[in-house]
Amino acid sequence: MYKIIKKETLSPSVKLMKIEAAFIARKAEPGQFIILRVSEKGERIPLTIADYDRAEGTVTIIFQEVGKTTKELGKMEEGQELLDFVGPLGTASHFENIKKAAVIGGGLGTAIAYPQAKKLHNLGIEVHSVIGFRNKDLIILENEMSKVSNKLIVATDDGSNGIKGFVTDELKKLIEQGNTYDLVIAIGPLIMMKAVCILTKQYDIKTIVSMNPVMIDGTGMCGGCRVTVGGNTKFACVDGPDFDGHEVDFDEAIRRQMMYKSFEKQALEDHACRLGGASNA
Amino acid sequence: MPNMSPYKVKIPEQPPEIRNKNFLEVSLGYTCEMAKEEAQRCLQCKTKPCMAGCPVNVKIPDFILHIACGEFEKAYEIINETNRLPAICGRVCPQESQCEKFCVRGVKGEPVGIGRLERFAADWYMSNRSPKAENIHRTQTKVAVIGSGPAGLTCAGDLAGMGYDVTIFEAFHTPGGVLMYGIPEFRLPKDLVQKEIENLKQLGVKINTNMVIGKVFSLEELQQEGYQAIFIGSGAGLPNFMGIPGENLNGVYSSNEFLTRINLMKAYRFPQYDTPVRVGRNVAVIGGGNVAMDAARSAKRLGAEKVYIVYRRSEKELPARLEEVHHAREEGIIFKLLTNPTQILGTEDGWVQGMECVEMELGEPDKSGRRRPIEKKNSKHVLDVDIVIIAIGQSPNPLIKSTTQNLDTYDWGGIIAEEATGATSIPGIYAGGDAVTGAATVILAMGSGKNAAKAIDQYLKRQGYY
Numbered sequence: 001m002y003k004i005i006k007k008e009t010l011s012p013s014v015k016l017m018k019i020e021a022a023f024i025a026r027k028a029e030p031g032q033f034i035i036l037r038v039s040e041k042g043e044r045i046p047l048t049i050a051d052y053d054r055a056e057g058t059v060t061i062i063f064q065e066v067g068k069t070t071k072e073l074g075k076m077e078e079g080q081e082l083l084d085f086v087g088p089l090g091t092a093s094h095f096e097n098i099k100k101a102a103v104i105g106g107g108l109g110t111a112i113a114y115p116q117a118k119k120l121h122n123l124g125i126e127v128h129s130v131i132g133f134r135n136k137d138l139i140i141l142e143n144e145m146s147k148v149s150n151k152l153i154v155a156t157d158d159g160s161n162g163i164k165g166f167v168t169d170e171l172k173k174l175i176e177q178g179n180t181y182d183l184v185i186a187i188g189p190l191i192m193m194k195a196v197c198i199l200t201k202q203y204d205i206k207t208i209v210s211m212n213p214v215m216i217d218g219t220g221m222c223g224g225c226r227v228t229v230g231g232n233t234k235f236a237c238v239d240g241p242d243f244d245g246h247e248v249d250f251d252e253a254i255r256r257q258m259m260y261k262s263f264e265k266q267a268l269e270d271h272a273c274r275l276g277g278a279s280n281a
Numbered sequence: 282m283p284n285m286s287p288y289k290v291k292i293p294e295q296p297p298e299i300r301n302k303n304f305l306e307v308s309l310g311y312t313c314e315m316a317k318e319e320a321q322r323c324l325q326c327k328t329k330p331c332m333a334g335c336p337v338n339v340k341i342p343d344f345i346l347h348i349a350c351g352e353f354e355k356a357y358e359i360i361n362e363t364n365r366l367p368a369i370c371g372r373v374c375p376q377e378s379q380c381e382k383f384c385v386r387g388v389k390g391e392p393v394g395i396g397r398l399e400r401f402a403a404d405w406y407m408s409n410r411s412p413k414a415e416n417i418h419r420t421q422t423k424v425a426v427i428g429s430g431p432a433g434l435t436c437a438g439d440l441a442g443m444g445y446d447v448t449i450f451e452a453f454h455t456p457g458g459v460l461m462y463g464i465p466e467f468r469l470p471k472d473l474v475q476k477e478i479e480n481l482k483q484l485g486v487k488i489n490t491n492m493v494i495g496k497v498f499s500l501e502e503l504q505q506e507g508y509q510a511i512f513i514g515s516g517a518g519l520p521n522f523m524g525i526p527g528e529n530l531n532g533v534y535s536s537n538e539f540l541t542r543i544n545l546m547k548a549y550r551f552p553q554y555d556t557p558v559r560v561g562r563n564v565a566v567i568g569g570g571n572v573a574m575d576a577a578r579s580a581k582r583l584g585a586e587k588v589y590i591v592y593r594r595s596e597k598e599l600p601a602r603l604e605e606v607h608h609a610r611e612e613g614i615i616f617k618l619l620t621n622p623t624q625i626l627g628t629e630d631g632w633v634q635g636m637e638c639v640e641m642e643l644g645e646p647d648k649s650g651r652r653r654p655i656e657k658k659n660s661k662h663v664l665d666v667d668i669v670i671i672a673i674g675q676s677p678n679p680l681i682k683s684t685t686q687n688l689d690t691y692d693w694g695g696i697i698a699e700e701a702t703g704a705t706s707i708p709g710i711y712a713g714g715d716a717v718t719g720a721a722t723v724i725l726a727m728g729s730g731k732n733a734a735k736a737i738d739q740y741l742k743r744q745g746y747y
Contacts (some may be wrong), residue, residue: 024497027496086452086492216546223522223537233522233528233529256631259532
């Protein structure tokens with residue numbers, strides 16, 4: 001069960017894994033996620049489904065090694081098996097009456113934006129994609145995104161790949177060049193999604209964002225993933241993770257993200273300790 | 282000659298000031314001598330009034346008689362005929378409102394400690410005997426059970442005992458449902474739950490974990506996969522919130538989340554286990570049920586200085602078992618009764634820094650027969666807490682309802698099922714436990730699982746299976 005069929009390093013800390021999970025692959029849709037556990041004492045962590053292959057019975061995940069669990073996951077090799085892998089969770093995105101869309105990916109968020117762009121592309125929708133990274137070494141999925149986009153802009157914060165700037169700047173340029181989008185999908189750090197939403201609100205373009213809060217079960221049981229949307233409390237795991245970005249209370253979401261920061265640090269330090277300081281956290 | 286002491290034989294317990302710092306079981310259970318002595322208090326009434334109070338019809342006087350004679354194995358076997366999870370029931374059943382309520386000895390003095398004796402028999406068997414392989418005639422007929430909590434486990438166990446090919450689908454990575462994620466280790470050791478589940482596996486029950494039915498398979502797809510009948514025991518997995526300002530501040534938990542982190546994910550052993558839980562200095566638990574007591578006592582064990590139970594009615598209306606309230610008090614939990622929270626106060630960066638409450642008084646009885654709490658004027662005050670746990674109940678999880686056409690449910694989310702059989706609006710699909718009733722007790726869920734198993738057996742035979 002849940003065997004790692006393929007492992008790829010996309011950038012120094014970002015890895016891709018194709019996992020054997022036929023039942024999940026059969027049902028998965030873009031926008032949905034899985035929850036996995038690496039070891040018996042491990043946490044349950046949610047990861048958005050980056051791709052799936054129904055015929056092959058595999059689900060692809062892309063993750064950044066930031067915490068203890070993702071670091072442990074990153075050390076696993078092809079042929080090894082994950083302990084738990086459950087899904088597909090969350091509500092899939094639906095696209096109707098859209099002719100032209102902009103897909104914005106920030107950093108690792110590009111991995112989540114990719115299946116959305118692919119789905120839009122396969123529906124015959126014109127897709128303009130803007131993906132942004134801190135520097136050129138961190139760029140991921142450039143080829144994949146270009147295959148499903150009519151136009152692709154890759155920006156870096158430091159300009160090390162030639163285009164310096166934030167994704168919001170690039171999106172703004174596209175809009176001002178006269179592109180009219182029926183929909184913007186923005187996926188990345190909360191602060192980036194918030195900035196995109198502020199921009200698209202000015203132009204009154206419907207914007208979907210993908211929330212990735214702390215959660216345990218992923219089935220609506222714990223309520224840890226509460227997000228305020230349009231003044232109402234929603235559970236990202238069942239009501240989302242995709243929400244209307246103009247309705248999301250990003251400031252609250254950013255605060256809620258801090259809930260376990262001190263513990264995460266402790267877990268990581270403890271982990272590094274047991275590895276004899278080998279980890280470069 | 283029966284033992285005519287008006288009191289139950291005292292059960293050894295960890296002292297409160299020790300146990301409120303660890304997660305080991307509070308009650309240590311009877312020794313063989315204590316059990317025999319307590320069993321001798323049973324008058325062996327011909328009418329067996331106690332049995333009328335048991336949702337799974339345990340032959341109470343019979344098993345007690347065997348304990349009194351020192352035939353512990355036989356006592357266990359009698360219990361196990363009708364109750365497949367005796368070590369669990371002996372610990373978490375509200376005996377005072379069920380079997381023991383009808384015990385004749387309770388008229389003058391304390392009733393026979395039926396729960397303690399059931400627990401004794403189950404524990405004795407677990408540590409002295411290994412489960413026997415039962416000789417069961419097996420059929421090819423497949424039954425799916427959704428959820429591995431008390432309702433699902435009971436239904437699955439009974440059906441497997443009848444020879445059906447039973448598969449349980451569990452959403453979490455470990456089976457047991459609320460027995461694993463909800464009830465704390467100090468009331469119900471998790472090893473013991475897993476042993477009871479192992480016994481069911483011995484009976485032939487298969488358990489598929491990591492399966493969220495409604496997502497990975499719909500009920501219709503399970504039927505297409507050849508399951509001739511389905512039992513839904515998916516529980517009350519949707520936490521209720523108060524709807525007061527400040528509920529999304531950092532430091533506000535649903536009791537589900539708080540307890541799941543601690544029990545299922547073992548956050549009380551962080552950092553050995555990876556999942557953390559935040560306990561803070563002072564904790565307010567809103568609610569007065571068993572779940573509220575569990576959350577409060579867990580918070581205390583994790584080192585909180587002051588832990589409050591905040592409940593809007595009075596002591597008399599507390600829905601928790603008396604024993605739980607008593608244990609909580611002994612462990613230093615502070616009861617703020619007739620108190621209702623109005624908002625949770627936060628710091629600028631979004632952390633809980635207090636809870637504003639008002640005092641209440643009791644007015645006329647409401648629909649539930651309990652006196653309605655009314656706000657006292659000018660009674661607003663702030664409780665100095667940095668963690669708030671909301672334990673005001675759970676509703677049925679909507680995942681299955683929302684993905685199953687023609688499955689009738691109440692407005693509040695409960696699946697509509699016939700009380701005696703668990704039959705739903707779809708032929709061949711049965712339901713029971715909290716998914717039907719909303720949050721109730723382990724034993725009621727087990728009773729409904731048992732009834733549904735009987736009804737499923739009859740249904741399958743009518744359909745020509747078996």
